[in-house]
Every structure is written in C-alpha cells, then in structure tokens.
Amino acid sequence: MGKISINKLLLGVIIILTLSKLLLAGDGFLAFPDEQRYMASGHVLESLSHFNITEAAANLNKTQGRPGETLIKTIPSALQFISAELFGLETYERQNSYLLFLFNFIIYCFVLKYIYKIAYTILADKTTALLSVIIYCCLVNSYIYLRHTLPYDSSLLILLFTLFNIIKTTQNNSFTYKKSFLLGLTAFFGYVVYPGYILLFGVLFLMFVINNSKIESAKKRLKHSIIYILGCIVCLAIFEGIARIGNTSYIQDSIILSKTITQGSFEEGYTFLFKYLYNVEQIGGILITLGLIAYTFITIYSIINKKQLTSLNYLFVITCILFLFYASLGYFFHKMVWYGRLLHQFFFLLPILAAYSITYLSKNPKYKIIVTYTLAVVFITSFLINFISYKTQYAYPRDTAWRLIEKDNSIEVKGYCEYKKPIRDMLDYIHEKHSPEKVNRTYIITNSCYYYPVDDINYYEEFIPEKGMKLIYSNLYFHDYIGYIYEGCDILERETYKKIDFKIKVYEENKSFK
Numbered sequence: 001m002g003k004i005s006i007n008k009l010l011l012g013v014i015i016i017l018t019l020s021k022l023l024l025a026g027d028g029f030l031a032f033p034d035e036q037r038y039m040a041s042g043h044v045l046e047s048l049s050h051f052n053i054t055e056a057a058a059n060l061n062k063t064q065g066r067p068g069e070t071l072i073k074t075i076p077s078a079l080q081f082i083s084a085e086l087f088g089l090e091t092y093e094r095q096n097s098y099l100l101f102l103f104n105f106i107i108y109c110f111v112l113k114y115i116y117k118i119a120y121t122i123l124a125d126k127t128t129a130l131l132s133v134i135i136y137c138c139l140v141n142s143y144i145y146l147r148h149t150l151p152y153d154s155s156l157l158i159l160l161f162t163l164f165n166i167i168k169t170t171q172n173n174s175f176t177y178k179k180s181f182l183l184g185l186t187a188f189f190g191y192v193v194y195p196g197y198i199l200l201f202g203v204l205f206l207m208f209v210i211n212n213s214k215i216e217s218a219k220k221r222l223k224h225s226i227i228y229i230l231g232c233i234v235c236l237a238i239f240e241g242i243a244r245i246g247n248t249s250y251i252q253d254s255i256i257l258s259k260t261i262t263q264g265s266f267e268e269g270y271t272f273l274f275k276y277l278y279n280v281e282q283i284g285g286i287l288i289t290l291g292l293i294a295y296t297f298i299t300i301y302s303i304i305n306k307k308q309l310t311s312l313n314y315l316f317v318i319t320c321i322l323f324l325f326y327a328s329l330g331y332f333f334h335k336m337v338w339y340g341r342l343l344h345q346f347f348f349l350l351p352i353l354a355a356y357s358i359t360y361l362s363k364n365p366k367y368k369i370i371v372t373y374t375l376a377v378v379f380i381t382s383f384l385i386n387f388i389s390y391k392t393q394y395a396y397p398r399d400t401a402w403r404l405i406e407k408d409n410s411i412e413v414k415g416y417c418e419y420k421k422p423i424r425d426m427l428d429y430i431h432e433k434h435s436p437e438k439v440n441r442t443y444i445i446t447n448s449c450y451y452y453p454v455d456d457i458n459y460y461e462e463f464i465p466e467k468g469m470k471l472i473y474s475n476l477y478f479h480d481y482i483g484y485i486y487e488g489c490d491i492l493e494r495e496t497y498k499k500i501d502f503k504i505k506v507y508e509e510n511k512s513f514k
Contacts, residue, residue, distance in 0.1 A: 010130035017137040028147025029097035037063040038149040041077040058246030065257040068192035069151035076103040090433045094402035107153045114160040119352045122312045135351035138383035144483045151194040158190035170211040180224040184231025199322045200345040206318045264337030265490040269327035272338035283382040291354025340486040395475035395504045397426045397448040410440040415448025420459045422449035442509040447477045468510035477502035
C-alpha cells in the first residue's frame with residue numbers, strides 16, 4: 001500500500017474517532033463545582049444587556065483568575081439563553097447542554113488540527129504526524145473534559161496555536177516586531193483563559209528564545225524576545241484594566257489562585273504522570289511511557305554526539321526541565337500538586353514523542369508501515385475499551401434527575417447522600433426550577449451530592465430503601481471513573497473511592513406503603 005493511501009486511511013480513522021466523541025453529548029454538564037464559574041459568563045451578558053459596564057467587568061473577573069475563559073464562554077452561554085427562550089427550556093438543564101457540548105467539540109477539533117500542524121512542522125513526516133493525532137484521539141485525557149464547561153481545551157487551543165506559529169517563525173527565521181508582539185499577546189491570553197497552564201506558557205517563551213537560535217543572531221533574537229514580553233504585558237494590562245473597572249484586580253486574584261493548587265499528594269510530584277498513564281490510559285499509557293523513555297535516549301544520544309538539535313529536541317528538553325521544576329516544588333516544598341487537568345497541557349506532546357520514537361526504530365519503510373498500523377490498532381482497541389466504559393457504566397445525578405423529569409413533568413425528585421461529607425447538592429438547580437403543582441410520583445436518587453474529601457470510609461452510610469420502594473435504575477457514580485479520581489484526589493482518597501464503590505440508584509416511592 002502506497003504512502004498516500006496510508007495517510008488517507010489514517011485521516012479516515014481520525015475522522016471516525018473524532019465523530020465518535022459526539023456520543024458523549026447530553027451528560028456531565030455542571031457535574032463539578034468548578035463548572036459553577038460558567039454562570040459568570042451569563043452574568044456578563046446580562047450586565048451588558050443593561051449597559052452596566054462596571055458590573056459586566058466585575059462579573060468577568062468572578063472566576064478566580066480566568067477572565068479569558070469567562071469571555072470565551074459568553075458564546076455558548078448566549079446560545080443557551082437563546083435556545084432556552086425558543087424551546088421553553090431551563091437555561092442549565094440537560095436538554096439545553098448540547099450547544100455547550102458542540103462548542104467544546106469544535107474547540108476539540110481545532111486542538112487536533114494544531115497537534116497535527118505542530119507534529120508535521122517538527123517531523124516533516126505526514127504519516128507520523130497523523131499517527132500522533134490518532135494516539136491523542138485515543139487517550140482518555142483528550143476527551144474527558146468534553147462534557148464539562150471547563151477552560152482546559154480553550155486555553156490549550158490558544159497556546160497550541162501560538163506554539164505552532166513560534167515553531168514556524170523560529171525555524172524559518174521569519175521574525176517581525178509585529179509578529180513577536182502578537183505571539184506574546186496570544187500566549188498570555190491563553191494563560192488568562194486558564195492559569196494552570198503556566199508551564200506551557202513558559203515552554204512557549206523559551207521556545208521563542210532558544211529554538212533554532214544562533215550566536216550570530218543572538219542580538220536580533222533578544223530584541224524580538226523583549227517585544228514578545230511586551231505583548232504579554234499589554235495583554236496583562238488590558239485584563240487588569242477591565243478588572244479595575246469592575247473594582248477588582250486580576251493580578252491579585254491570580255496571586256490568591258496560585259496558592260490553592262494543593263488538593264492532592266505532594267509525594268507524587270515525580271510519579272503522578274506515570275501513575276496517570278498506567279491507571280487511566282492503561283495500554284496506551286504504557287506505550288506512551290515506553291515512547292517517552294525511548295525519546296529520552298534519542299535526545300541524550302544526539303546531545304552526546306553533538307548532532308544538530310531539532311525543534312522536537314528543544315521542545316522535549318524545555319518541557320522536561322519545567323516539568324521537573326514544578327514536580328520539585330511539590331515534592332520538596334509542598335507548594336504544588338499535579339491533577340489530570342494540569343497534565344493536559346503536555347498531552348499533545350506525548351503522542352508526538354511516542355509516534356516518532358517507536359517509528360524511529362523502524363528504518364525499513366515496510367516495517368515502519370507495519371509498526372504504524374500495529375500502534376494504531378493497539379491505541380484504538382484501548383480507546384474502545386475506555387470509551388465504552390466511560391459512556392455506558394457511569395451516571396451523573398443531575399442528568400439522571402433531568403431524564404426522569406423529561407419523561408414525566410409531574411414528579412418529585414429527592415436526593416440522598418451516602419457519604420456524609422457533601423460539599424454540594426447537585427440537585428439544587430432542579431429543585432429551584434422544577435416544582436410541579438401536583439406530584440404524581442416521587443423518586444429518590446442516591447449519591448446526588450458532590451463529595452470532598454472522600455478520605456474516611458466511616459463516613460459512608462448506604463441508603464436502605466424503605467418497604468415498597470422500587471429500584472428502577474442503577475449505575476456507577478460518575479466520580480468513581482478512574483479519569484475523574486485523578487482530578488484533585490490524593491492517594492488516600494483514591495483508595496477510599498475504590499473501597500466504597502458509590503452507585504447512583506433511582507428508587508420509586510410507593511405511596512400505598514406510607
């Protein structure tokens with residue numbers, strides 16, 4: 001089979017894998033406490049509709065250092081408001097979450113596009129670049145945030161767009177002051193969308209300074225680096241100025257936010273990535289780990305033999321240095337911890353390293369084709385196992401309740417928390433918006449709360465149904481999913497989740513027994 005045919009086949013696989021993510025629509029919206037920040041986007045629009053600029057500016061900064069995300073999410077928020085008015089829905093109910101999912105899906109598609117563009121620009125090999133995208137598509141970490149209104153992919157897209165242009169500019173030595181300024185501006189905007197990606201933000205700047213640099217052009221690169229920093233400062237000044245209009249401070253909020261990344265285990269600073277790859281990504285994670293190890297040796301060999309370093313070498317080395325620096329802050333100084341969402345900023349690079357490293361060992365073109373196909377099949381198999389489990393075996397309390405209401409608007413829904421450390425009742429919005437005049441049936445949903453911390457099994461009290469109650473539905477509690485457990489839970493909490501095995505059960509009360 002010719003190379004053109006291989007590339008067409010790989011592209012077809014990417015399209016199928018991408019479209020399969022549409023099956024995730026309709027569930028998960030507003031499941032996590034962090035998603036409550038999405039409401040700020042709606043408040044911004046409401047303030048602007050009343051021409052209250054001060055209040056709009058204040059609402060833009062009510063997301064703890066994420067005003068860029070609030071600004072971006074005014075797009076799906078506006079669409080949800082319009083949809084709710086047109087179809088008589090509640091703004092934040094399950095049936096009105098599809099537009100938000102579609103917005104996330106479009107962002108996801110652009111992320112895939114720029115992963116390909118970065119891989120192809122660095123490797124100059126279309127087949128390996130396409131394989132990199134397939135690997136990324138198959139990773140749980142790549143699609144686990146699609147159901148939620150979170151800033152991770154929005155920020156990643158902006159930063160990947162900037163990284164692609166930095167690599168292209170530095171490789172071609174096509175610097176202009178305007179371009180350098182705009183690169184700094186967009187890089188900082190990506191950071192303003194989600195400050196958790198400060199490491200990737202740092203990677204971008206160092207790539208701009210170091211990649212393909214030569215001693216004879218050091219002065220020129222220094223000038224453009226200063227202009228790049230100026231672009232960052234202007235973006236900072238814009239958002240700080242907006243915050244001041246609303247009598248808040250973006251800088252102050254960012255400082256406060258930087259001290260809150262502590263919900264996890266400091267001792268996992270150096271091991272969290274590999275635990276995540278092994279436990280969450282499973283087969284695919286093991287292959288990526290092997291590819292990461294292989295590329296480490298490839299880079300060391302290149303440095304020892306004084307070979308000319310490529311953009312991928314620079315990107316890998318810079319990322320490793322910043323990654324280890326961050327890990328050290330946690331392990332030795334107890335300042336920072338890792339979450340799955342913080343690893344997300346690096347997951348675009350891991351597939352590129354894995355695809356390059358494993359195919360690098362196959363110098364013979366025929367063997368390289370076989371290796372490419374084998375890798376694709378293994379990752380797709382891993383994807384199918386994880387995706388089907390994620391799609392079918394886990395349920396969200398809000399969506400479970402909304403589905404009951406969609407079938408019968410005259411029901412009453414009650415919640416029960418089996419773990420006695422709830423921080424939020426996930427049915428509050430439903431209770432606020434849904435109050436039928438006449439109740440024909442009453443349902444009880446177990447584990448309707450979001451729990452934190454889940455660190456003591458003694459707080460667990462299983463729901464015992466009363467006589468006459470009928471079990472009509474049962475599925476696993478969403479936070480039991482391995483990908484979610486690695487979002488802020490420490491070692492003890494992860495073990496406690498495994499021991500308890502929460503379930504979302506729906507019981508119908510029988511009034512004749514009351």
